[in-house]
Amino acid sequence: MSAEPSFEKASWTIPSDVLEAVRRHAPRGKVSAYVADALRRQLELDDLAALVDEMEAASGPFDPEIVARYADEMR
Structure with missing residues (x-):
């Protein structure tokens, strides 16, 4: 059984x-949930970018042709 998520009120200035x-x-009535989901997706992208940076630091840059091929396969 997972714990209920906790919530905290926040205030940001948004264009x-x-x-x-x-x-x-x-x-x-779901703007907060919509924004929270968008923030979660951005955090996942940030974590992925950090992982890619670590992998490239350890092994060198990725081959652009291989990256393009896998990107095409994922679409």
Whole structure:
């Protein structure tokens, strides 16, 4: 059984056009959940970028042709 997530109220200043777009896309009353999901995705991308940096530091840069091939396969 997993623990219930805890929540904390936060306040950020967001460009008006971004907030308007979020309000158009997020279900009514779900803006916080929409933003939290977007932040989680960004954190995953940041962690992935850090992993790639570590791998390149250890082994050298990735072959661009191999990266392109795998990117095509993932689409």
